[in-house]
Amino acid sequence: SAVISQKPSRDICQRGTSLTIQCQVDSQVTMMFWYRQQPGQSLTLIATANQGSEATYESGFVIDKFPISRPNLTFSTLTVSNMSPEDSSIYLCSVETNVVEQFFGPGTRLTVL
């Protein structure tokens, strides 16, 4: 498994601002992902964070809204840009180990007013 930390753990933001969420892993991993979990809902994949290249976004998610960085094999950031109340969600990063198992961080709980 892997130990994953996220910062911040929660935040309350104003409409129109941006928030950058950090994800740190205790070991080098090839694959990192970002998910969104809207209130009372399941998890939806936002994008795959690729080390050294642009992230791969899923349908319905765009780079201008959710820019992602992956500078090395242990760290990634997700920015939620120009936020609106509809962006209020839990944002989770996950990593995949060699064995095709994904482990999740504790999540960042975002409230947009």
Added chain:
Amino acid sequence: GQQLNQSPQSMFIQEGEDVSMNCTSSSIFNTWLWYKQDPGEGPVLLIALYKAGELTSNGRLTAQFGITRKDSFLNISASIPSDVGIYFCAGQAGGTSYGKLTFGQGTILTVHP
């Protein structure tokens, strides 16, 4: 896109009872994963299944990868209060979808002492 139908949506049981939940898909998955999410936490991996027909146990939990590769179930035996939480199934299709998890809607489990 791929969708997973998870049932039941919620369960209210007495301590000591057995629990069963399942997921079905319209398409084939190469890997099935079962997670548990406690309030305020990220999902925790319970069991991973890699081959059609595979039956795997983890303590009181047993999960099976359906022979058609389109379904999976999770059983919890002799439930205890700490089993309370939301259980998610997740499937990974492989190929160009390698690493990308599709999640079921979740089963909310309540255990009465």
